[in-house]
Structure formats: C-alpha cells, structure tokens
Amino acid sequence: MHHFTPGQRWISDTELQMGLGTVLSVEPRTVTLLFLATEEVRTYARQTAPLSRAAFAPGDRVQSHEGWSLEVHSVIERDGLLTYRGRRENGDEAELPEGELDNLMQLNRPADRLFTGQIDPDRWFVLRQRTRDKAAELASSDLHGLTGARTSLIPHQLYIAHEIADRYAPRVLLADEVGLGKTIEAGLILHYQLLSERARRVLIVVPENLQHQWLVEMRRRFNLRFSLFDEGRCRAAEESENGVNPFQTEQLVLCDLSFLAEQPTRFEQALEADWDLLVVDEAHHLQWSPNAVSREYRCIEQLAKRTTGALLLTATPEQLGKEGHFARLRLLDPDRFPDFDRFVAEEQDYEPIAAAVGELLAGTPLSEVAEATLRGTVNEGDNQPLLDALTSGDIGTSGSAREELVEHLLDRHGTGRVLFRNTRAAVKGFPARQLHAIPLPLPEAYAETFSAVQTTGSRETPLLLCPERLYQSEGAATPWTRIDPRVQWLIATLKQLRSEKVVVITATMETAGDLAEALRITAGIQAALFHEGMSLLERDRSAAFFADREYGSPILICSEIGSEGRNLQFAHHLVLFDLPLNPDLLEQRIGRLDRIGQSETIHIHVPYLEETPQSVLFHWYHEGLGAFEHTCPTGHSVFVQVEPALQEALHNVDADTESLPALIAATRQLNERLLDTLHRGRDRLLEYSSCRPQRAEALTRRARTDAAASEAELLNYLEELFDAFGVELEEHSENAFIIRPGAQMQEPFPGLPEDGLTFTCHRATALANEDMEFFTWEHPLVLRGMEMVLSSERGNTAITAVKHPKITPGTLLLEGIYLLESASSRAVQSGRYLPPSRIRVVVDPQRVDHASELSESSLNTNSTAVESETAREIVNAYRQPLRDLLRHSETAARRRIPELLEQAGHRIHQILDREIDRMHALRQVNPNVREEELHYLERQREAAEKAIASAVLRLDAQRVIVAT
Numbered sequence: 001m002h003h004f005t006p007g008q009r010w011i012s013d014t015e016l017q018m019g020l021g022t023v024l025s026v027e028p029r030t031v032t033l034l035f036l037a038t039e040e041v042r043t044y045a046r047q048t049a050p051l052s053r054a055a056f057a058p059g060d061r062v063q064s065h066e067g068w069s070l071e072v073h074s075v076i077e078r079d080g081l082l083t084y085r086g087r088r089e090n091g092d093e094a095e096l097p098e099g100e101l102d103n104l105m106q107l108n109r110p111a112d113r114l115f116t117g118q119i120d121p122d123r124w125f126v127l128r129q130r131t132r133d134k135a136a137e138l139a140s141s142d143l144h145g146l147t148g149a150r151t152s153l154i155p156h157q158l159y160i161a162h163e164i165a166d167r168y169a170p171r172v173l174l175a176d177e178v179g180l181g182k183t184i185e186a187g188l189i190l191h192y193q194l195l196s197e198r199a200r201r202v203l204i205v206v207p208e209n210l211q212h213q214w215l216v217e218m219r220r221r222f223n224l225r226f227s228l229f230d231e232g233r234c235r236a237a238e239e240s241e242n243g244v245n246p247f248q249t250e251q252l253v254l255c256d257l258s259f260l261a262e263q264p265t266r267f268e269q270a271l272e273a274d275w276d277l278l279v280v281d282e283a284h285h286l287q288w289s290p291n292a293v294s295r296e297y298r299c300i301e302q303l304a305k306r307t308t309g310a311l312l313l314t315a316t317p318e319q320l321g322k323e324g325h326f327a328r329l330r331l332l333d334p335d336r337f338p339d340f341d342r343f344v345a346e347e348q349d350y351e352p353i354a355a356a357v358g359e360l361l362a363g364t365p366l367s368e369v370a371e372a373t374l375r376g377t378v379n380e381g382d383n384q385p386l387l388d389a390l391t392s393g394d395i396g397t398s399g400s401a402r403e404e405l406v407e408h409l410l411d412r413h414g415t416g417r418v419l420f421r422n423t424r425a426a427v428k429g430f431p432a433r434q435l436h437a438i439p440l441p442l443p444e445a446y447a448e449t450f451s452a453v454q455t456t457g458s459r460e461t462p463l464l465l466c467p468e469r470l471y472q473s474e475g476a477a478t479p480w481t482r483i484d485p486r487v488q489w490l491i492a493t494l495k496q497l498r499s500e501k502v503v504v505i506t507a508t509m510e511t512a513g514d515l516a517e518a519l520r521i522t523a524g525i526q527a528a529l530f531h532e533g534m535s536l537l538e539r540d541r542s543a544a545f546f547a548d549r550e551y552g553s554p555i556l557i558c559s560e561i562g563s564e565g566r567n568l569q570f571a572h573h574l575v576l577f578d579l580p581l582n583p584d585l586l587e588q589r590i591g592r593l594d595r596i597g598q599s600e601t602i603h604i605h606v607p608y609l610e611e612t613p614q615s616v617l618f619h620w621y622h623e624g625l626g627a628f629e630h631t632c633p634t635g636h637s638v639f640v641q642v643e644p645a646l647q648e649a650l651h652n653v654d655a656d657t658e659s660l661p662a663l664i665a666a667t668r669q670l671n672e673r674l675l676d677t678l679h680r681g682r683d684r685l686l687e688y689s690s691c692r693p694q695r696a697e698a699l700t701r702r703a704r705t706d707a708a709a710s711e712a713e714l715l716n717y718l719e720e721l722f723d724a725f726g727v728e729l730e731e732h733s734e735n736a737f738i739i740r741p742g743a744q745m746q747e748p749f750p751g752l753p754e755d756g757l758t759f760t761c762h763r764a765t766a767l768a769n770e771d772m773e774f775f776t777w778e779h780p781l782v783l784r785g786m787e788m789v790l791s792s793e794r795g796n797t798a799i800t801a802v803k804h805p806k807i808t809p810g811t812l813l814l815e816g817i818y819l820l821e822s823a824s825s826r827a828v829q830s831g832r833y834l835p836p837s838r839i840r841v842v843v844d845p846q847r848v849d850h851a852s853e854l855s856e857s858s859l860n861t862n863s864t865a866v867e868s869e870t871a872r873e874i875v876n877a878y879r880q881p882l883r884d885l886l887r888h889s890e891t892a893a894r895r896r897i898p899e900l901l902e903q904a905g906h907r908i909h910q911i912l913d914r915e916i917d918r919m920h921a922l923r924q925v926n927p928n929v930r931e932e933e934l935h936y937l938e939r940q941r942e943a944a945e946k947a948i949a950s951a952v953l954r955l956d957a958q959r960v961i962v963a964t
C-alpha cells in the first residue's frame with residue numbers, strides 16, 4: 001500500500017490529463033486528493049489507488065506554478081514532503097517545495113524508462129497504440145453507451161435513447177405503450193450517462209414486485225450492478241459504519257416506492273444522498289389531484305426537485321386522468337407546466353401544427369391551410385427562409401427545407417422534448433390478438449348475490465365483477481370454486497392447452513389463491529402463484545417456476561400485481577378470470593404477453609357469467625372500445641366520460657334491455673371521435689416527435705454496421721489483450737469462447753473469475769445465451785482491460801529492428817507517440833472535441849519526419865523482435881543520439897498542435913453553437929427548454945474552449961527503430 005501524507009503530489013495513472021494532485025486527507029482506508037487543474041476532488045481506496053508519486057530526481061527539470069523552472073540538483077525530504085533544490089533558467093539557485101509545483105506538470109516517464117533500460121516487448125507497444133486509438137474513437141462516438149448492451153438494436157428505442165442520453169441532466173417521461181421497451185430505453189440512457197460520466201449516482205424507484213426484475217435487467221443487459229435497498233440493508237450499513245447515510249454507501253441504488261413513502265427517516269436519507277439521476281418506474285402510481293396529493297407523489301416530487309436528471313416511466317400516463325398526467329409532467333418541469341388549464345388549452349393548438357407536419361412529411365404540395373399555419377410560425381426566427389425555399393418550387397432546396405421545417409415544428413410545439421410515446425401502430429410488427437369469449441351460465445347461488453348488491457352504490461362494483469368475493473369471508477358455507485362455472489371451464493381449458501404456457505390474471509390475491517388450490521385438488525394441476533401476500537422471494541421463485549421451459553409449471557395465476565411490468569411474452573395464452581373496471585389496467589394485463597419478443601398470436605380468453613355485470617363489462621370493452629384485440633389509447637378518457645352510465649348498467653343488468661346497446665353505441669362513437677381528435681392533434685405530434693422514422697432507421701443502420709464491424713475488431717483486439725496479460729483463450733462453440741487465468745498471468749485480470757468465463761461478441765448468440773457474457777466495447781471487463789493497458793507504463797518504451805525499403809540499413813529512428821490532452825473534468829467533455837488524439841512522429845537524425853511513409857502497419861509487419869539484452873546495449877551505446885532524437889521528435893510533434901487545436905475549436909463550434917442556436921430559437925416558442933439547459937450549454941462551450949486552450953503535449957510512448 002502507498003504511504004500518503006497530506007501535501008504530497010501524486011498523479012492519477014488512469015487520468016494523467018488531470019495533472020498533479022495534492023493529498024488533502026488520509027483516512028484509514030481512503031485517501032482524498034485535490035486536482036487543481038480540473039478542480040476535482042477524488043477519493044480512492046488506499047489499497048488500490050491508481051496513483052503514482054510525482055517524485056523527481058537530480059537531472060530532471062521541474063516547473064513551478066509561477067511559471068519558472070528549475071533543474072534539480074538535489075532533493076530533500078522532510079516529514080514525507082519533498083523540496084527540490086537546483087538552478088533556475090536565470091542561473092539563480094532556488095528551492096521549490098513540491099506543493100508549489102505546476103499543477104499541469106507532466107512526468108516524462110517513457111524517456112526515463114528508456115534510459116534506465118526498462119524496455120518492453122514490441123507487442124506491448126503495438127497493443128498500447130491500438131488501445132489508445134480505440135479509446136479515442138470511443139470517446140468521440142455518439143453511439144458509445146447505446147449499442148453495447150445485450151439488446152436487439154430496435155429503431156424506436158435507439159432513437160429515443162439517442163435523443164435523450166446526450167442531454168445535460170435529462171428530465172423526461174418515457175411513455176411508450178405497454179411492452180415496447182421503456183425499461184430498455186431507460187437502461188440505455190442510464191448506461192450512456194454513466195459511461196460518459198454525465199451521471200455517477202443513480203436512484204431507481206420501482207413498485208416492490210418489480211425490484212428484482214429491474215435488478216436482473218440492469219445486470220444482465222447493461223452490466224449495471226444496482227444494490228437493492230430495504231430496511232435490512234440500511235440497518236446493516238449503519239451498523240458497519242456509525243452515522244453513515246446508507247444511501248451514500250453505493251452509487252447505484254434501487255428501492256421500492258412504498259419503502260420510501262412509508263419510512264420517513266429512510267426517505268430523508270435518500271433525499272440527502274445527492275443523486276445525479278432519478279428513475280421512477282410505473283409512475284402512474286404517483287397519484288395527484290388538486291385536492292389530494294398522494295404520499296408517493298410528494299416523495300418523488302421532493303426527490304425530483306433535488307436531482308438534476310429524472311426519468312419517469314409509465315405506459316398509461318393518463319390512467320389516473322389528465323390531471324395526473326399533467327402532475328407528472330410538472331414533476332419534470334414545474335416552470336413549463338405551472339397550470340393545468342393552460343396545459344389543456346395548449347392542446348387545442350396542436351391540431352393545425354400536426355396537420356402541417358403531416359403534409360410536410362407526406363411530400364405533397366402544401367394546402368392553403370397548412371401554408372397559413374406555417375406562416376404563423378415565422379416569428380420563431382428561422383422559418384421564413386425555409387418557407388420561401390419550399391414555396392419557390394425549387395426541387396433542389398425544397399426537400400431539405402421541408403425536413404428542416406418539420407424539425408423546427410416538432411422541436412418547438414407540443415410536449416416533444418419532455419414526453420416520448422411510441423405506439424404499437426407506429427412501431428408495427430406486433431403479432432395479432434385473438435379473443436375467445438366464453439359466456440357461462442349464472443349459477444343459482446350467485447344470482448342471489450347479484451340481486452342483493454345490484455341496487456347498492458358504485459362502491460359495491462367489485463363485488464358485482466367478482467362475485468366470489470362474498471364467499472371468501474370466513475365461515476362461508478360452500479367454497480365458491482365449487483359453485484363458479486369459470487373454475488370448471490378453466491380446468492377443462494388448461495387440460496386442452498396442456499402443452500402451452502397460460503397466464504391467468506384475477507383481481508385479488510384471495511381469488512388467485514383459491515384458484516390455485518382448486519386446480520391442485522380437483523385436477524392435480526400445480527400452478528405457479530404470484531400475489532402480494534407472498535414474499536418477494538416467493539414471488540420471484542414462482543415467476544421463475546413458470547418461466548422454466550422444462551420443469552416449470554405451465555400455468556401462472558396472478559393477482560393484479562402480476563399485471564404490471566412483468567415479462568411473460570414467452571406465453572401465448574392469457575385468461576382474464578375477471579375484468580378490471582379501468583381500461584388502462586386491462587391494457588396492462590394484456591401487455592404482459594403483448595410485448596416485444598412475443599412471437600405468436602396472443603389468445604385472450606375471457607370467461608364471463610351471462611346476464612351479469614361481468615357480461616355488461618365484457619360487451620362494453622369488446623363492442624364499445626374494441627379493447628381486447630387492439631390497444632385502446634382513448635380507453636381511459638372514454639371511461640371517465642361514460643362512467644356514470646356504465647355504473648348504472650352494471651348495477652341494473654336486466655332493468656331495461658335497451659340501455660346497454662345504447663351505452664355501447666355511445667361509447668363506440670365517443671371512442672371514434674376521441675381517436676380521431678387525438679390522431680389529428682396531440683398524438684400525431686407526439687408520434688412524430690417520439691420517433692422520426694428516417695432518422696431512427698439511419699441511426700439503427702449505423703449502429704448495426706458499427707456493431708458488426710466492432711465484433712470482428714473486438715475479437716481480434718481481445719486475443720492480443722488476453723495474450724499480453726496471460727489470460728488463456730479457447731473456443732467454446734460457434735461464436736463463443738472461454739477465458740481463464742493462465743499459468744503466465746502475473747496480476748489478476750479485473751472481472752475475470754478464477755474459474756474463467758464464457759463469452760461471445762456476437763449479439764444474436766448473446767441474446768440466445770444469457771449465461772454467456774456479451775463482450776462489446778462497452779463491457780466492463782473490456783473497458784477495464786483497456787484501462788489497464790493505458791494506465792500502466794507497459795508498452796511505452798520499445799525497440800524494434802525493421803527491414804524497410806525506405807530506410808537505409810544502420811539508421812536509428814525514433815517513433816514518438818504524443819498526446820495532446822486538455823486538463824478538464826469529464827463533465828466539460830473536452831474529450832468530445834479534442835479526443836485524446838495521438839500525434840505520431842518518426843524522426844531520423846536529420847530531423848525529417850517519416851510518419852506518413854513509415855505507417856504503423858508497415859513498420860509492424862516488417863519488424864523483428866530485439867532481445868532485451870541487445871535492446872539495453874543499443875540504448876547504452878546511443879544515449880546522446882537518442883536524446884537528440886527525442887528532442888527532434890517533440891519539436892516535430894509540437895508543429896502539429898495548432899492544426900489539432902483548430903480542429904477541436906471547429907468541433908466545439910460545430911456541435912455547441914448549433915445546439916445553442918437551436919435552444920434559443922426553441923425558447924421563443926417552446927418554454928419546454930429549460931433556462932438551466934441553455935446556460936449549461938453556454939458554460940460548456942466556454943469551459944471547453946478554455947480547456948482546449950490549455951491543452952498540453954505529453955510523450956506517451958516511444959519506440960526506437962533500428963533499420964537493418
């Protein structure tokens with residue numbers, strides 16, 4: 001372990017560009033350093049800190065923070081701190097305590113190593129360069145973080161993730177229809193933000209029964225290891241360290257909403273824990289109305305206020321009404337959504353804009369109405385010239401003008417930047433749903449029940465829809481499962497569908513439990529059970545029992561909690577043992593099977609008792625809304641409007657035979673009207689902005705091409721990497737390999753278990769074999785391997801013999817690899833504009849740079865290894881010529897700096913100026929753009945320019961070339 005003393009100067013091996021750090025404090029297990037050049041404070045575990053002591057020796061030249069330099073003659077150590085004595089440039093004798101060293105001073109380690117004979121095998125040099133190149137390429141790629149997860153590359157998801165992930169502190173509502181991949185989208189955004197260090201601390205809040213699924217999805221798809229926080233975990237953290245805030249002991253935390261809502265102390269701790277990103281799944285649970293704000297809503301509201309980024313997920317944003325929807329948007333941006341009435345009024349204006357966008361996209365000549373709408377937008381600043389180009393009839397310019405106008409309109413109108421919603425209709429390619437309606441006779445015993453409760457108020461509706469409930473109270477004489485014909489029907493149907501997986505959903509856990517029991521006793525069927533009365537572990541076991549293809553149960557019986565979030569698309573049969581009153585809940589239930597990955601027609605079985613409220617509801621859903629065979633985006637709005645009449649019909653089944661057909665007809669009409677309005681207005685705009693198909697397709701094509709090229713490249717790289725570190729690699733099966741620690745391995749390879757692991761770089765293989773690791777350029781083991789190469793000194797000094805037609809035998813050349821690095825924090829992302837770009841020079845004694853004719857590949861293919869003993873002899877024999885070559889190479893490298901800085905400046909302007917201009921235009925019409933976001937971009941531009949102006953050149957590696 002290193003010995004640290006406050007005031008000492010150290011350098012980060014993994015982030016050399018941060019310059020010299022100063023030890024601030026030393027704790028028993030940690031050490032904290034301040035890197036003044038980037039104004040960052042970092043705390044490391046002492047045992048494993050990737051730090052090297054910045055200690056200089058006589059003969060070195062050191063630089064003071066005042067700008068003068070000193071040639072060191074002697075070094076004095078006092079209480080662990082060094083003071084350098086020597087001569088300044090002006091000839092004065094001077095002393096320089098290490099605390100006064102220039103923060104950006106670089107260590108010339110490769111040269112030191114060369115002259116002290118620490119020369120590496122040539123393959124290490126080659127590996128180092130390859131790694132360096134790749135790291136630079138990844139740092140500047142907009143796809144890095146979005147394509148390496150174990151997911152199929154699906155256009156609407158990639159589009160959303162790409163739109164959002166790169167934003168500063170994104171605050172959005174992901175509201176794709178059920179099962180289209182909101183979790184995946186959130187995972188992609190998280191992954192991108194974490195990889196690019198835009199976010200470090202993330203809190204995910206989900207309903208209790210989805211905790212495990214989220215943990216598993218984040219781990220197996222994105223390699224993100226979240227820690228599950230419950231009371232036990234919090235207590236354990238407090239016991240192991242007195243006074244600690246448990247939520248601060250981990251960076252990635254997942255917990256359950258009711259835990260936070262019900263435990264004020266824990267909630268306060270979570271609130272204090274300083275998150276960068278908050279993710280809330282099933283956000284429709286956050287109930288809000290002007291008169292009643294739920295505890296859950298209040299919790300998330302406070303967390304969202306304190307956290308810069310927030311992703312809310314819900315498939316049914318309006319499940320609890322438009323007000324609730326507005327309230328959730330308000331959580332994301334209270335300034336933009338201050339007032340519910342204004343929000344509703346704004347929606348009225350979307351229709352003409354949506355119509356104009358539709359015409360622009362269709363490519364047809366503009367109607368007068370659309371043209372007038374577009375003319376109404378010229379005050380936004382930049383639409384007039386586009387409109388002129390469009391109406392001029394010039395084919396050459398009108399196409400791109402159309403495209404740009406669409407962009408402007410979508411950017412500036414509607415909820416486009418805050419809300420994303422993809423629908424099945426837009427995404428396409430989903431299998432059909434087939435309804436099997438099963439009317440069953442009403443048993444005598446139930447008939448009494450109905451007449452007893454029919455005339456009572458709407459509070460009794462659940463009893464009407466689930467009459468068995470009356471028989472579930474203690475002391476009921478007959479078990480309802482013997483009376484209810486749905487049970488016999490279920491048994492018969494399950495027997496028929498013997499080889500199929502069947503999901504049965506029912507409203508309550510009591511009914512679910514009774515059903516499972518009845519199946520077991522009457523028919524010997526062992527069903528998996530899933531309800532809120534079971535522990536989390538029991539539920540997860542049950543879900544796994546059902547999912548197991550070979551030994552599992554073919555039947556899963558869930559209470560309503562099973563209708564949210566779970567992935568059951570491997571089943572094709574769904575039994576709705578009863579029907580929920582809320583259309584969104586019905587959609588959630590069907591969504592368990594109707595989700596991405598469903599490969600067959602979904603059979604929806606609905607048994608209902610004839611001439612009862614059950615049959616009323618069935619007909620209302622089926623004939624009024626068509627909700628079984630299609631998703632029904634308007635379901636909730638229709639329900640709200642017809643609820644009194646529907647309740648009436650449920651409570652008076654046989655009062656008047658005319659009223660139900662009338663209700664159904666009215667429902668159908670209303671539904672059609674609402675669908676039409678939505679289609680023309682709000683939803684149209686939302687659809688256009690949630691996924692612009694051409695862009696999404698182009699992005700996906702690029703991602704797929706990149707991924708395909710990466711696969712072969714990565715495999716080839718990994719062979720070299722593993723070979724260099726002594727990791728053994730062998731074939732496992734087609735596209736799959738095994739790696740394990742080899743006999744030659746000198747240090748542990750991070751992430752590689754003792755007994756090895758199986759991996760594939762092939763996406764389809766990874767998707768089909770979840771037990772294999774999916775290695776991509778984003779996988780932690782690959783990234784840590786690359787970091788190991790770059791943070792170690794290995795490969796920064798080599799000697800090689802080259803036979804090359806362009807070099808006279810006997811010539812000594814020096815290949816120098818320099819890095820031009822800006823000392824900025826990663827938040828400034830100067831790397832995006834000035835990727836840690838290499839400057840490669842190959843100088844001869846006449847100071848001529850041969851870099852272009854002696855390319856790396858031509859040198860690598862023509863080189864032969866030089867024995868280490870011979871290498872040392874060469875260095876000893878040619879010390880002075882080599883020192884001269886080093887000087888020349890640095891001069892040659894410096895000549896290239898202006899060009900690189902210019903390119904970086906250009907890149908800053910290209911990316912940020914455009915973005916800032918766009919934001920300004922947007923704010924004219926769409927206050928969705930937060931002031932904060934705009935300022936962030938402006939600050940970013942300033943900081944990036946500053947960082948780049950202070951970029952320094954550093955020798956990263958050198959290779960002596962002896963021509964033979």
Ligand SMILES: Nc1ncnc2c1ncn2[C@@H]1O[C@H](COP(=O)(O)OP(=O)(O)OP(=O)(O)O)[C@@H](O)[C@H]1O
Pocket residue numbers: 150151152153154157176177178179180181182183184185314315564565566567569591592595596597
């Ligand atoms: N890109 C993808 N690659 C592989 N599987 C995917 C992909 N997208 C979605 N899936 C699978 O499809 C199913 C639905 O995805 P997900 O759970 O993210 O949807 P959701 O919109 O969050 O669903 P819900 O509305 O039910 O919460 C999941 O089983 C998920 O693993």
